[in-house]
Amino acid sequence: xxxxxxxxxxxxxxxxxxxxxxxxxxxxxxxxxxxxxxxxxxxxxxxxxxxxxxxxxxxxxxxxxxxxxxxxxxxxxxxxxxxxxxxxxxxxxxxxxxxxxxxxxxxxxxxxxxxxxxxxxxxxxxxxxxxxxxxxxxxxxxxxxxxxxxxxxxxxxxxxxxxxxxxxxxxxxxxxxxxxxxxxxxxxxxxxxxxxxxxxxxxxxxxxxxxxx
Amino acid sequence: xxxxxxxxxxxxxxxxxxxxxxxxxxxxxxxxxxxxxxxxxxxxxxxxxxxxxxxxxxxxxxxxxxxxxxxxxxxxxxxxxxxxxxxxxxxxxxxxxxxxxxxxxxxxxxxxxxxxxxxxxxxxxxxxxxxxxxxxxxxxxxxxxxxxxxxxxxxxxxxxxxxxxxxxxxxxxxxxxxxxxxxxxxxxxxxxxxxxxxxxxxxxxxxxxxxxx
Numbered sequence: 001x002x003x004x005x006x007x008x009x010x011x012x013x014x015x016x017x018x019x020x021x022x023x024x025x026x027x028x029x030x031x032x033x034x035x036x037x038x039x040x041x042x043x044x045x046x047x048x049x050x051x052x053x054x055x056x057x058x059x060x061x062x063x064x065x066x067x068x069x070x071x072x073x074x075x076x077x078x079x080x081x082x083x084x085x086x087x088x089x090x091x092x093x094x095x096x097x098x099x100x101x102x103x104x105x106x107x108x109x110x111x112x113x114x115x116x117x118x119x120x121x122x123x124x125x126x127x128x129x130x131x132x133x134x135x136x137x138x139x140x141x142x143x144x145x146x147x148x149x150x151x152x153x154x155x156x157x158x159x160x161x162x163x164x165x166x167x168x169x170x171x172x173x174x175x176x177x178x179x180x181x182x183x184x185x186x187x188x189x190x191x192x193x194x195x196x197x198x199x200x201x202x203x204x205x206x207x208x209x210x211x212x213x
Numbered sequence: 214x215x216x217x218x219x220x221x222x223x224x225x226x227x228x229x230x231x232x233x234x235x236x237x238x239x240x241x242x243x244x245x246x247x248x249x250x251x252x253x254x255x256x257x258x259x260x261x262x263x264x265x266x267x268x269x270x271x272x273x274x275x276x277x278x279x280x281x282x283x284x285x286x287x288x289x290x291x292x293x294x295x296x297x298x299x300x301x302x303x304x305x306x307x308x309x310x311x312x313x314x315x316x317x318x319x320x321x322x323x324x325x326x327x328x329x330x331x332x333x334x335x336x337x338x339x340x341x342x343x344x345x346x347x348x349x350x351x352x353x354x355x356x357x358x359x360x361x362x363x364x365x366x367x368x369x370x371x372x373x374x375x376x377x378x379x380x381x382x383x384x385x386x387x388x389x390x391x392x393x394x395x396x397x398x399x400x401x402x403x404x405x406x407x408x409x410x411x412x413x414x415x416x417x418x419x420x421x422x423x424x425x426x
Contacts, residue, residue: 013284035277037284043256063276063300064248065330065386071226071250087276089302091332117278119304122347127336134335173278 001031001055001083001108001142001164003186006211007204008033008057008166010191016042016049022195023053026204031055031083033168033189044079051080057166061112062086066097073101073109085110085144088131089124095138108141114156116146116169125152132159142166142186147175150183157184170207172196181211214244214268214296214321214355214377216399219424220417221246221270221379223404229255229262235408236266239417244268244296246402257292264293270379274325275299279310286314286322298323298357301344302337308351321354327369329359329382338365345372355379355399360388363396370397383420385409394424 009026010033011019023032032054038046039058050056058076062069062084069086076084086098088111098109113131115124124131135143142164145156153167167185169175171193180188190207197203222239223246224232236245245267251259252271263269271289275282275297282299289297299311301324311322326344328337337344348356355377358369366380380398382388384406393401403420410416 012281035281036273037281037288039253040257040285040288044253059277060249061276063274063302064272065328066332068225068248068250072253075250075253087300087302089336090328091330091335091337093332094330095332115278115303117304117307119279119306119308122304123302123340123343124304127340130336 047079057083077105110142111135111140153183260292270296290318301348323355324348324353366396
């Protein structure tokens with residue numbers, strides 16, 4: 001997955017109908033990120049339908065034991081997802097189980113080693129370096145680093161070489177797309193600021209031009 | 214939720230038809246634990262149907278930011294779940310969002326502060342004490358402690374007072390139900406050893422008598 005527009009649209013809290021509409025309206029997006037709130041309402045059918053329109057990243061924050069992680073990863077990739085977000089803190093075997101499945105599907109795992117919300121500083125941030133090591137050893141293809149804290153993106157960038165970095169927390173949570181990319185993010189993930197906007201397409205284009213300028 | 218048989222049957226990797234059959238065959242179980250592999254295949258309908266037969270624990274290992282955690286918790290409890298398993302690792306705001314929703318539904322959150330698989334020793338076990346503090350402050354009703362490591366159940370028991378402790382990893386993963394209860398678990402969670410057995414009902418009864426003796 002190569003950065004073009006650098007924009008990943010998060011469709012975290014919208015109906016499937018609206019998600020499909022937004023996917024059609026914003027074809028410039030490099031990918032669509034979907035999460036359990038959508039999938040719990042509409043099933044894996046939502047992944048199947050959206051993956052016909054654009055690259056789908058299943059942001060399931062997978063964080064179970066190896067056997068369960070494997071089953072969740074199989075479900076996501078069989079439905080058409082090209083990437084799956086999984087937690088590194090569950091350890092190398094559990095994260096490795098996701099990577100094994102991704103490799104079978106020519107897809108990849110994006111590891112969470114930092115997060116964008118305030119509570120991330122309590123237990124995750126103190127272990128970011130160790131989490132990155134676990135994730136690199138497991139063979140993930142990308143990392144999540146917080147758009148709300150560009151200095152942490154820069155820190156993760158130093159640790160992960162040329163692996164892909166995805167930065168959530170842009171917009172509603174307070175992060176700036178430009179700052180995230182300047183700090184080393186390949187992609188900015190934007191949800192509420194786009195799907196909650198009066199003009200989602202205009203907002204998406206504004207973000208794309210902001211990260212390209 | 215009071216321990217009676219002390220058995221929670223995990224229906225992690227079975228069809229909904231088989232899950233409903235097992236729920237009917239083992240009414241002595243104190244609860245049924247279900248996970249994403251089932252829900253991704255059959256939707257929240259699986260929670261709705263199973264919760265008519267017994268208490269349902271949604272083992273979603275919730276591990277996202279507060280806003281997304283809230284949406285996931287609402288989906289689980291609206292469908293009839295009485296408890297939801299969530300990670301303490303994501304911090305007090307994210308875990309607290311789950312607790313807030315649980316309180317509205319007269320349900321409760323079970324916090325993960327340890328896990329049963331080998332990789333849990335890498336990042337989770339070193340922080341168990343801090344994770345317990347986060348979870349107690351957030352107001353959770355129960356804890357997950359590994360049936361594969363009774364000494365860790367005893368450790369968690371010391372930290373959590375009279376809160377409920379649920380021990381997974383019994384059977385296939387190597388844990389002993391008796392040892393888990395002796396170490397302080399209120400409930401043993403058993404999945405593959407029951408649903409993979411030739412005689413699931415007999416196996417369940419054997420476990421119940423083992424923890425009662």
